[in-house]
Amino acid sequence: MQAVSALLLLLPAAFAAQAPQFEPPSAGPLVPSSNYVGSSNSTLNKTTVVAGKQFDRIVQIWLENTDFESANSTATFTNLAKQGVLLDQYYALTHPSEPNYVAVVGGDFWGMADDQFYNIPANISTVVDLLEAKNVSWASYQENLPTDGFSGFNFTSENYLNGSAPPYTYYVRKHNPTIIYDSVASVPSRAALHRNFNDFAADVNASALPQWLFVTPNLVNDAHDTTIDFAGQWVDYFLTPLLSDTRFNDNKTLIVLTFDETETYTVNNRILTLLLGGAVPENLRGTVDHTYYTHYSALSTVEANWGLGSLGRGDTNKTLSNVFSFVADATGYKNLNISGAAIPLTNATGTIPGPLNANFYVPFTAPNVSATGAGGGPVFIAQGLNVNLTAATAPAPVNLTAANETVPALGPIGGTSAAPSPSGSGKPSGAVESVVAGKAAGAALLGALLGSAALFL
Ligand SMILES: *[C@@H]1O[C@H](CO)[C@@H](O)[C@H](O)[C@H]1NC(C)=O
Ligand SMILES: *[C@@H]1O[C@H](CO)[C@@H](O)[C@H](O)[C@H]1NC(C)=O
Ligand SMILES: *[C@@H]1O[C@H](CO)[C@@H](O)[C@H](O)[C@H]1NC(C)=O
Ligand SMILES: *[C@@H]1O[C@H](CO)[C@@H](O)[C@H](O)[C@H]1NC(C)=O
Ligand SMILES: *[C@@H]1O[C@H](CO)[C@@H](O)[C@H](O)[C@H]1NC(C)=O
Ligand SMILES: *[C@@H]1O[C@H](CO)[C@@H](O)[C@H](O)[C@H]1NC(C)=O
Ligand SMILES: *[C@@H]1O[C@H](CO)[C@@H](O)[C@H](O)[C@H]1NC(C)=O
Ligand SMILES: *[C@@H]1O[C@H](CO)[C@@H](O)[C@H](O)[C@H]1NC(C)=O
Ligand SMILES: *[C@@H]1O[C@H](CO)[C@@H](O)[C@H](O)[C@H]1NC(C)=O
Ligand SMILES: *[C@@H]1O[C@H](CO)[C@@H](O)[C@H](O)[C@H]1NC(C)=O
Ligand SMILES: *[C@@H]1O[C@H](CO)[C@@H](O)[C@H](O)[C@H]1NC(C)=O
Ligand SMILES: *[C@@H]1O[C@H](CO)[C@@H](O)[C@H](O)[C@H]1NC(C)=O
Secondary structure (H helix, E strand, O other): OOHHHHHHHHHHHHHHHHHOOOOOOOOOOOOOOOHHOOOOOOOOOOOOOOOOOOEEEEEEEEEOOOOOHHHHHOOOHHHHHOOEEEEEEEEEEOHHHHHHHHHHHHHHOOOOOOOEEEEEEOOOOHHHHHHHHHOOEEEEEEOOOOOOOOOOOEEEEEOOOOOHHHHOOEEHHOOOOOHHHHHHOHHHHHHOOOEEEHHHHHHHHOOOOOEEEEEEEEOOOOOOOOOHHHHHHHHHHHHHHHOOOOOOOOOOOEEEEEEOOOOOOOOOOOOEEEOOOOOOOOOHOOOEEOOOEEOHHHHHHHHHHHHOOOOOHHOOOOOOOOOOOOHHHOOOEEEEEEEEHHHHOOOOOOOOOOOOOOOOOOOOOOOOOOOOOOOOOEEOOOOOOOOOOOOOOOOOOOOHHHOOOOOOEEEOOOOOOOOOOOOOOOOOOHHHHHHHHHHHHHHHHHHHOOHHHHHHO
């Protein structure tokens, strides 16, 4: 274990020495590529568009680990800001990555303070339940996901930035928010909506994009393993051409380009967010909106737009869930005016009790079933939910770590491997074998997690 830690510490230095340069993974965002791993087998079925009050489609694109000032001094973002609205008081919710991702779809980060393999139990609902209740279509596009519905911890494939380097881990589960929830992952038709960028290309080409999309670039393109300049080049490559393609962006499309969290933990968690797309009113393009928002605003905005129910979690906490202002205006939602010292500090990590915090463990509790969210609909009650187990009736936090225990939702990390260890052969044939081996290992892990009946590859 110590040897592994020492090796991990050396990695950034080795990586910096190589200073990877951006390379387009394909000839264009709508051109298939083996760099995205599995080729597309089908497009999504076209569905009836459910009209929203301000937009009919929302595309959330998440980049990684960048302070506001850093993104705001990068040309890609300052140029794009001229076409949309810059949100300069938008905050992530905690550190590190994974809790922010689970929060933007589930309305809570459950006390999580790490990036481990979790399976959030099936009685915990997400935005997927709210969307499906109104027949609003959705999908999660993950750049290097090997196969549709893959639920493994990560995936390693041929290094397309450096053909003589070993295969590279481009895909990680911790950036694929909905797959972490069993209410999504254990339903095969839902699991299948986790698709890679070959599927994305096929879906756009077929004019079959859904109405709610989450888009995660791979670990180099999202700045996680690289720099904001590298990610900016990816945005120029991927997003900029799509902005003028009406199969992606029409006058009822809202695009939210944001970051999971700041790089610096010792400042509050302000990140740069751009609202782009044809649904942004023309008179607001090139403006700055100083309203206080958090990742929960992405939930409340969707709820307001389609008149959805709510999760009764952070999405209904009025302080943390202001609706993007032009959507609030269109739907009659009243935002709170929160500024200066009233802005909560959301840069803490590890100190918030929850069912995914082993040092301050409390069980999963029911949402506030009497909450009213921005959509006005009822709080979604998942199957198997004990509505009587509430925050008020839950036991006090306990320290499982001190008892040499882990939280029940922690997956078998360090057990079955989701990915092959890099072969180091560097030969293209070795890389291909690595991809194949990874699929087999991924299938084994998925089978172990979900049972063979739910095996979906
Ligand atoms: C599309 O619809 C067909 C027929 O209902 C179904 O068999 C297929 O699984 C659907 N495809 C997707 C990607 O959901
Ligand atoms: C963001 O960058 C733009 C362009 O450099 C600048 O005009 C603006 O003042 C910056 N905004 C903030 C909030 O720092
Ligand atoms: C959703 O679609 C199903 C099947 O077409 C239909 O029965 C149901 O009424 C729809 N629900 C809503 C809220 O539109
Ligand atoms: C399509 O099916 C093939 C054969 O099963 C598989 O290798 C490939 O990964 C699939 N593609 C996706 C995106 O699931
Ligand atoms: C939006 O696009 C539709 C379809 O292309 C078109 O009919 C409509 O006039 C457009 N609306 C505006 C306000 O541009
Ligand atoms: C969070 O940010 C505040 C404001 O910058 C700072 O005072 C505080 O020390 C930070 N907290 C942590 C845990 O770093
Ligand atoms: C809403 O969020 C604020 C800021 O984090 C927090 O102080 C407050 O306790 C939350 N309200 C509820 C009802 O959880
Ligand atoms: C959720 O389900 C788990 C079992 O999977 C159960 O232990 C827990 O009490 C349930 N929690 C609630 C709030 O219903
Ligand atoms: C919850 O409490 C109500 C009222 O006390 C009771 O009728 C119901 O059976 C309880 N439900 C569960 C799952 O314990
Ligand atoms: C929980 O227990 C661990 C192991 O004994 C200890 O390191 C940690 O400080 C404890 N945390 C709290 C919040 O008491
Ligand atoms: C903690 O549990 C593990 C696994 O059951 C065991 O190997 C280890 O000895 C335990 N450590 C302590 C301090 O009890
Ligand atoms: C990938 O997953 C394996 C366990 O399956 C783990 O040991 C390894 O650290 C992970 N790598 C990354 C980059 O997440």
